[in-house]
Amino acid sequence: MGIYLSTPKTEKFSEDGENSRLRFGLSSMQGWRSTMEDAHSVVPDLDASTSFFGVYDGHGGKVVAKFCAKYLHQQVLRHEAYLARDIGTSVQKAFFRMDEMMRGQRGWRELAVLGDKMDKFTGMLEGLIWSPRSGDKKDQVDDWSFEEGPHSDFSGPTSGCTACVAIIRDNQLIIANAGDSRCVISRNGQAYNLSRDHKPDLEVERERILKAGGFIHAGRVNGSLNLARAIGDMEFKQNKFLPADKQIVTASPDINVVELCGDDEFVVLACDGIWDCMSSQQLVDFIREELKSENKLSVVCERVLDRCLAPSTAGGEGCDNMTMIIVQFKKPTQLGTSIDEQSSASEDVHVESKPADSGS
Template sequence: MEGSKVIINNVDGVRENGSSSDGRPPTPSSAAAYHHCLSSGGTTSLRAKSLVRHPSLVKARSSNIPIEPRLSEDDSDSEYAPLLRSGAWADIGSRSSMEDVYVIADNLMHDYALNNSNARPSAFYGVFDGHGGKHAADFACHHLPRFIVEDGEFPEEIERVISSAFLQTDTAFAEACSLDADLASGTTALVAVVIGSSLVVANAGDCRAVLCRRGKAVEMSRDHKPVCLKEKRRIEASGGYVYDGYLNGQLNVARALGDWHMEGLKGQDGGPLSSEPELKSTRLTEEDEFLIIGCDGLWDVFMSQNAVDFARRRLQEHNDPIKCSKDLVDEALKRKSGDNLSVVVVCFQPQPPPNLIVPRRRVQRSISAEGLKELQSFLDSLES
């Protein structure tokens, strides 16, 4: 979409919504809170620096979630090209403050002023669930996409670039907090990047992305809870512990950006709270209908398949990703979700999801001659 605009929701309020087709992004209400990261012209001072690979990612790192191979350059001419449409909705829910942030950009190259002659689709979507304040979520929302698009290896080495961007954002926020202690906070982060027909999802925390593939829910992320066996082992190997379901008795997530102010969670040499994301990628096809990205407030009351079924019915009714996002938020409120709610829905097709017809098995039935006689006798008795 040449006319798309990046939409960022980071304004405190009861209800927020955004679409990829109209409206200007809200003015960041907390921009002054981390003014030391902004130039007088409103652009980030981080852009003036030469972006380099995070030291921990100089060598390739393996993901805990299998990653499908990317398309080769020889396949680029014949690859499937999704038609991207997106919408989002947020609600403060029963909380006293809104700490969720989302961003949608259906045309990543255009929206972030990149010179790229490649006509393949490119998009960026993200949700950030803040805790202990909203500053970390706002910071990540504004800076993480920049770290991605301004990396010299983007988009060729997209998985490594995204992983590096998470760690670069976390390090930059630590520097910001060292200049202004009032920024102290943390945030989970989940982003989805589309390059051509490749979808890459990176997650650090308990937000979740679920792909609808011909009506079936395909989870594109894993919730990072301290009680998960894999996360618990990593935490304990890093010198931390899990108490009553909480990391070091303090956080109910095992991965997050920020939280540098919390003792024993992070340090220059690492720590039990990790900012490294898990990645999962897939190649989109005509069977892929839409993607749901939501903060944990949605998944507290929705199972993945349940959310896909619900969203699919709504899209069949109105084929509007904005309305679908609002429908999911409203339903979560009806189901008594006790958290902030932020949902992004990304459609990959111009038409609504088709009705799925389950083929019926052909069953041959036969009736005996005696049965036919009994049936005929019964019919004759009705006429008499």
């Protein structure tokens, strides 16, 4: 069936971890798709008081998602705003920085390695040359230099990925999202969406797309992409007279900052392969029920993936790659502002923070 396999690949990559503040579990599965294009990043100790989690859902290939999983959290650390404790600005700049880094000779080389497009020896050699050294310090300057070479004019990949990132520092949760992967928090059993799916038919997205010279057909940007924001997809970012956040498709993330409180139980990050099958509230209910008898968070994630996997490719839903991360808070945090107060304060980034409905 073209993009689908005859039988799904149900083998899972799963991982668990913890520190003094939180514990996490994750699982990812290729499913019915002919290739695995999801990637993820978990850095429980980005620094002494900060944790980083991200899911990246690729389209048109896996390389941009893998690039973001490798480099985005590093760029958050390296931006000067991070040192000033302005995480929202540093993560926003990191999203844009991904597009910049994937251009030119060096960007082409790194994407070629991540895409396994070179022979085994060359790929290994380039990986050693272009990968960050294990001794790199977080306070080093960004030294991603422009390289002369046969691909110096490479404008960046035509494939792309969504990016949904959760950064936890002390009592603060910072969500950055571009695309339709989603972050949801369970507050005393109630699901609250902390990100918004960026679809082309949303008014603010449609307005930008049309102003930049694009069009929407059958719910897709230029009849092709069913997302209004993504990293990569450089064919939609070619207007030299417009800044990066005004292009037909933009990597600009919505930023939502939440003060955690004692009722907060866990956060879920997942690609749309999960949300196509379960609503935010349904997923929170399922996780809470599983946690009554299962302590290992990755096992809970695996059970969600199995529940969402379709029995056949006839319907479409449940046939996508699936990646999911659960981050559970270990101890009660200080009482923060209410979700409703945060919702009104976050209107400028259009984050829907009302209770998620129970429909699918």
